[in-house]
Amino acid sequence: MTRSTRIRSAGIAAVAAVTLAACGGGSSGGSSSSAAGSSGPVEGGDLTIARAADIISMDKTTTFDNNSIYVMEQIMEPLFTVSADGTKVEPWLATDYAMSDDKLTYTIKLRDGVTFSTGAPMTAKDVKFSIDEDTKTGADGWGFINTAIDSVEATDDSTVTVKLKYPWAPLLADLSLFSNGVIPADYGGKTAEEFYQAPVGTGPFIWNEWKKGQYVKIDKNPDYWGEKGPYLDSVTWTVVPDANTRKLQVQGGQVDIDEFPDWSSFSSLKDSPGITATAFPSTRIDYVAFNEQKTPFSDVHVRRAIAYALDRESMVKSVLYGNGSAADSLLSPGTPYYAKNPDAPNLDVDKAKAELAQSSAAGGFSTSITINAGDPNQASVAQIMQSELKELGITLEIKTLDPTALKQARNSGDFNMIISGWTMDIPDPDEWTSFAVDPEGGSHSAYTYYDNPEVIALNKQAQAETDDAKRADLYQQLQEKTASDAWAAYLYYSPYAYATTDKVQGFHVTPLGNYHLEDVYKTQ
């Protein structure tokens, strides 16, 4: 079981990489452990990844920062994991599960022979403790993801029983979240704070050191339960805020991987000898959010007019340098239940003018878009929008705020339009749809103040529906309805950009953004 699961995901990874290389016109990257050809995986070597920002914390239950999450996932592992293509949940520390007929009880079998890096075996008690600690954080952490869970019991050493308050389709996806990663019960006798200074898990790597603002380093776990890997002796993430500097570093071989080069760097990295630049499909959706509390955005015709006025293809070309695709749904193609929607508003200036003509602001109007001061993509989108909306008689002023001030303005509804994005944390659309269209999600429908009872009802039904086909149908209706309401003006789906030196093999990123470094090795 272990073997087959892992080999299957590797296969998918290879396929994904090949497809990508074919349409990206670039490199051969992301090749999986077995696909490297000549000699196969090489033991040893140190991997250095340059990224824009430091990690914040290793506390898996209260950390929302991706930089930290990608690191902790190498140390602490969940019961289930997302497949390489991001659409399925696969067993990881669990081997199997059974659902009761009333859909309220899940019995989960744990993998045998898994030990923590301290040498202690992983038992059901540890699993119960780990999930309970996450649930406890409630609104202060990732606890909300476990809202449907009533209780977790250790039935015997290798069996865990999860009871639900109500039928909840996304449960396994929720359990695959890093926040439900398994750690020793009672933090191995430490306080939570002490424990997360040097976290311990079952993962392929163990904690070494964190120099704040400089780097974080993890070392190989020589006793890892997996049959393959880890191959690398250590992995270090260095903090290099400037995208240009990161690009130059990977070109000069100072680092092995450039995490998220900006798109202009990416296109020049693609042409660099010795560099493999790969755009991994993601679950990211970028969109323009309207503040529906404000006139004229409460008017659906105004929103549609703007949605029709945007030339997404040219944005993909000039903002993403051709890496990515025009968006047609609030879900991204990497998300389960995504349904292609040919009827979603796309560039059509005549339709845009017609929509505006029948709106409350028929003669055009003046408004503003607030963007993140340091984000070149947002600056580009806003400037392109400015010239496109001019044709409709809409005068767009661009305001800039630093990231935190922008979030403050967004949370307090102090904006007309903003550019926003979302990436999934779990392989299930619910986390995002509940946030985006249900005012009860806590964010006034992702700060748009969009409130359509029909859409809210669809979302609620989909949460409880465990039949796959029926669920797909519900989500399709939801996607169509939100698009025709112009809930937001979708912009594009952008992939995750990574540039690696050609020495790096087996590096693959799932649509959720996580990567399994136990598969990675360095040649030469």
Place this chain on the structure above:
Amino acid sequence: MTTAVATAARAMRRPARSRSLRPWYRNGTLVAGLVIVGLLLLAAVLAPLLTPFDPIEQDLQNALQSPSGSHWLGTDKYGRDVLTRLLYGARVDLRIGFLAVLIPFVVGSVLGALAGYFGGWFDVVVMRIVDVFFAFPFYVLVIVLVFVLGAGESSIYLAIAAVSWVSYAKIMRGELLVAKKQDYVVAARLGGMSHGRVLIRHITPNVLSQALIYAMSDIVMDIMAIVTLGYLGLGIAPPTAEWGSMILDGQEFITTQFLQATIPGLAVVVTSLGLSLLGDGLSDLLSPERRK
């Protein structure tokens, strides 16, 4: 930073040995400064006549072109003519640079003069506040203030004013401490003239020249600050052409189109060169006898 420039201004005045008898137009430094600054101002004012292109209108089909006959310095990532944006950028940077000096010049000079002239508790209070502001490096304070106030032109004026008045206060206070002991001032007071009249009629004309000379180097610093803020993304909002944000945008293409980041920087260098020469020349003209 402000003190450094003040010191520099003093240092640069030192070698200026008495050449005061020459008419101003024989002062090479002053003339060179006037010519450079004059040409820059002219280029800024006449920008729309000097170029057929619009600084904001995008032409995505012609993005990132190398220099050519029609685009002498090439185009940026939105297909806008770099030379055009450079000229229009001069409008923004020079305007803000010159205007930003006014408030601190007036406020700082007045407070410093009063502190120096009257002394006592007022002097103590003002100078302790000056010390507090001096304890922060210029950029730290300007950057934090712009964060607090939000990006944009008015924030830049306010932030610069809040920070750079202290230099004028320090300079004017020093001048006043010397001036108030001069014979003509003592005589005027003994002659029954009021404090106000003494300050305005007799002292100000004599001491203002130092503040004025400093103002030239202060404009340079303000332009540096504006450009730096633009580079940090906290300056004037896009799509307005501004040299700092042009450098920021150009930095993306440093390996392929290095002119994009280089040219706006050179514009800053030429501008500060002109202003520095002007300041040197002015100091030769206004206070040739000063040694320190």
Place this chain on the structure above:
Amino acid sequence: MLDRLRFVPARLLQSVPVVFGVTVVVFFMVHLLPGNPALTILGQTATPDRVAALNTQLGLDKPLVDQYFIFLGRLFRGSLGDSLTYQRPVLELVLQAIPITLSLLVFALVLSLVISVPLAALAATAPGRGRDLAVRVFTLLGQGMPQFWVGIMLILLLGVKLRLFPVGGYGMTFGEHPYYLFLPALTLAIAMSPTTIRSLRASTINVLGSDYVGTARSKGAAGVSLFRGHVLRNAAIPTVSIIGVNLGYLVGGSLVIEKVFAIPGLGSLMINAIFTRDFPTIQAVALFVALFVIVVGILTDVVYTLIDPRVDLSSKERA
């Protein structure tokens, strides 16, 4: 000798209200920043309710004045509090960053002297002639270049085109640090040398015209040995104060330069803290920087007093 240092205690005493003023200004200024750390900590799931809950937990919902006194009280007990983003003592973060920034500053200072002394000597020994003019143009240009731009140009030239130096970062090992710090230190040195050169040139001209140099010359001293033995020492005196002032100025410059070169020093810590609204960290860095500027100011005057027998700061009138 020590008698002439009696201004030191007075200066230290004077800096107490200044430091207090700094804490007030910094505290209230950073709390005026729009937004709060919870927005950053919670990422894309930062709903208003959860932001409010976290703010309560972090003690950010109390009135500002109360928060200030909590901060002040902690300060008196010698604690700077915990970083809101890292949840670790701020002191730990600051102490990690200080050596990096300090070595950058010292490196820059040394480089700036390496640039300034020969250039000033070249200029001062031929005032008004070609090489004096050339040095003057250099100083004018050096003063007119935005520091971050100089950094970018150096990266372009020495990092990208010639591949002589790394383009950013601090290096991992002790041996790597100087190599990584060279370009940023050079950038700061270029920004710092014009004022040093001008001061050194002017005072060298003064010294060269003075009697004792004439005497030394008549005794047969000439060239480099004359310059090193007699001129430089005396000419350096006024320059010391300029260098002191410059150090304070460099701290500000290093803030931006650390960003350009991705150096994890105080500047980067400060900028990140501003972006994430990590109030205690901003306060701590600002406090340390202010203390640094004040201490350097006093030290400069001490050195000045010690090397120049004529100076007596206790009777100084001009501030």
